Amino acid sequence: MKIVVAKTAGFCMGVRRAVDMVLDASNLSDQPIYTYGPLIHNPQVLQMLEEKNIFRIEKIPPKGTGIVLVRAHGVPSEDEKALKDAGFTVVDATCPRVVRVQVIISKFAKKGYSTIIIGDKKHPEVVGLLGHARGNGHAVTSVEQLAELPGFENAVVVAQTTQNTDFYGEIKNWCKTHAPHYKIFDTICGSTEKRQTEIRKLANSNDAVVVVGGKQSGNTKRLAQIASRAGKVSIHIEDASDIDYEKLSRVRSVAITAGASTPNWIITDTYRKIERHLKQKHPVKAFLFTIRDFLLKTNIMAAAGAGFLTYACSMLQGIPRDFNHALIAMLYVLSMQILNNLFTTKSDKYNHPQRARFYKKHRPYLWTLAVLSGAAGLYFSFITGILSFLILLVMSLLGLSYNLKIIPLISKKRKIARVKDLPGSKTILITIAWGTVTTLLPAIAIQSNLIEVAVVFIFATGLVFARTAFFDILAIQGDRITGKETLPILLGEKQSFNIIRYVLMFDICMLILTFFTHLLVDRAFLLALIPFLMLLLIKFFEKDSLISGAHQEFIIEFSFLAAGLLSAVI
Ligand code: SF4
Structure with missing residues (x-):
């Protein structure tokens, strides 16, 4: 049995923009936030907005305060004016592609043209479009209804932006035969097509x-x-x-x-x-998928990746590949990742519904596992040396405090009470933490050459940054809903993909360069295969979403295992 997910499934540009605008308004402003009518036609999104105290105004009151978002479908201009006159601050989230149709209608209505809209007259977008037709607009949903309209001297024909392209083709054919003087506009949105x-x-x-x-x-x-x-x-x-x-x-x-x-x-x-x-x-497939999901949900996969990466980083520096260091990295990452997931079930409800259910169901066991693995990591680091122990202790405390309210700072626009409230902190801190346990701790134990350590640290953090930023992109919708400010939310998806690419390319070039400069062991350049592989995978995932998010996560996590395996054989 094969399951594919359409590349085009989910939010279009206009809906994403409207949802982002309302969430930004809610996260950044202390004023009450409303939407004029339902922001979009999706019950779960509307429920999510209500949970964030963003309510709907169905009828414009004579007086009011707060911010009102005009939905992606747009509204008649008189409604926008009435909202402003009532005292609301209006934020227009009308999709630019709908605005284009409104502009066409307004322009020709001003010249005395009639407007024929192919769409449902009760649909909010059509209601908004009719509001621009100066009282001379007609909405029809079939060729028969179009034929029943009086013959207009001048008319423009537009389609609701989400209209069926085949059906609009029939309408255009009818017009060409029966009313060739009508001006027909292709207004079906590219995303719909x-x-x-x-x-x-x-x-x-x-x-x-x-x-x-x-x-x-x-x-x-x-x-x-x-x-x-x-x-x-x-x-x-x-x-x-x-x-x-x-x-x-x-x-x-x-x-x-x-x-x-x-x-x-x-x-x-x-x-x-x-x-x-x-x-x-299919019992075999069922078993494999269950294992995959278990390894991802429990973070065992991420922890194993940290262990294998530690092994690879030790090889790069030419230091003994000590199992103890790999174990410390695994235990630390396991503990921190589980703790983080225990604190983020709210956003996981949107990003990883199954993981959120898993953490809710097994909460006590996962807390126990997080505490025990954290303590075991500290114990093994203590055996390795007091400095390693102290560094890991500080990092563990930082990791623990990440989700706790400890910083009493108040910025102009929003409260920053936890480390996680600092914009982009998640991606940066995870990257530094992984770099420390995979590279610095093993290097400290045998006092490696500083330049070698710096190069390997950059290599390791580059891979971890790409992994974390990519996962942040996958989780962008849920993170935005819960007000998190991850790197992709701050910079946008496109820019984040670009940064991931640059970081991985830098890793590749740096390792190849070490071959000529003899900065690291001679075989080090072969590990450039790992960032190269990640670069290809992320590029592929960026273009093709037919692969599920779970597969993508698993494959990216597996790259870290591949780094360890490769370093064992070269
Ligand atoms: S016009 Fe297209 S992009 Fe805009 S809201 Fe409608 S479907 Fe989405």
Whole structure:
């Protein structure tokens, strides 16, 4: 059984922008935040906003205070004016592609043209568009309705941005035959077109299509229609609890897609639940996936990666590959990662729903494991030397305090009470902590050459930075919801991918250079294969999201194991 996730599944640019704007307003302002109508058509996102005390205004009151976000679909200009007159600060989150259609309508309405909108007159976007037509707008949903309209002397024809491209093609053909003087504009958004084209292809190459998204969401409903028209099993669900497994019982491949307003965490949860259900039929696969999930959820995979990286870093420096140091790194990383996950179940609810459930269910055991592994790491470092012990102790205390409210500083815009509230702190601190346990502690024990240590430290931190920043990109939606300011949130996904690339390329060049400068052992340059491999993988994942997040995490974590294995054989 094969499961693929459409590359185009999930938030489109306009929805992402609107959600980011409302979350930024909520995280940065002390004023009450509202949305005018539902921000987007997705019940889980609306529930999440309510949990963050962001409520809806359905009717504009005569007086009010606070910030009101105008949704991605846009609103009639008179509503925006009424909100401002009532005393609200209006933040316009209308999607730029919807604004383009509003501008076309306004421009021609001013010249006396009638406006014909191909879309549902009750849909918020169409309501907003009609508001720009100076009272001379008409919304139709079929060729028959279009034919029933009076023949206009001058008219513009536009489509709701999420309209079905095939259907709009029929409308255009009708206009060319019956009203060739009408000005027709291609206003279906590129994101909608790509989503529909992809689902047509996926429906042809798979036995079933699962469409995830709000039942009120027009673009999601259209995706489900396209899939069922292809004659395949088509299931439209709002979340994983709606899946009818009976319908999937005889299929051999499933494609999952999602509407433009469906958040990633619902798609991920759906993928994991279908995967878990289907793998029950294949015991070997089921076993392998269970092991993969267990290693990731418990952080054993990350801890093993730290141990193997320590082994590789020792080889690079030409120092004895002492199992003790690898063990200290493993125990420290295991303890800190579990503690971090125990404190972040709130954001994991969005990023890793299954991990959040796992941590909730096994909380006492995971606390015990974190404390015992932390204590064992300290014990082994004490055996190695007092300096190693003291460094690890300080790092453990720092790691422990990361999520605790200890800093009584108040910045102008937001409270910074914990180390984790410092923008970008997670990525930077994890990178430094890993670099210290994998490189500095082994080097201190035998007092290595400083330059060698510095080069290997840069190499190790480069790999860890790429890993952590990539995972932060995968978790960007949940982190933003919970107000975390990771590097991708501060810099944006594109810029973060660029930085990851530069860091890995720097690692590669630096190791190759050591071959000519004899700065490290001669074979060191061969380890440049690891950042090269990560560079290729991350580039591939960036372009192709048909692979699940769990596979991506596992493969990236495995690169660290590969570093240790490679250093053992070269
Ligand atoms: S579907 Fe297109 S037009 Fe509509 S909100 Fe998304 S990006 Fe904007």
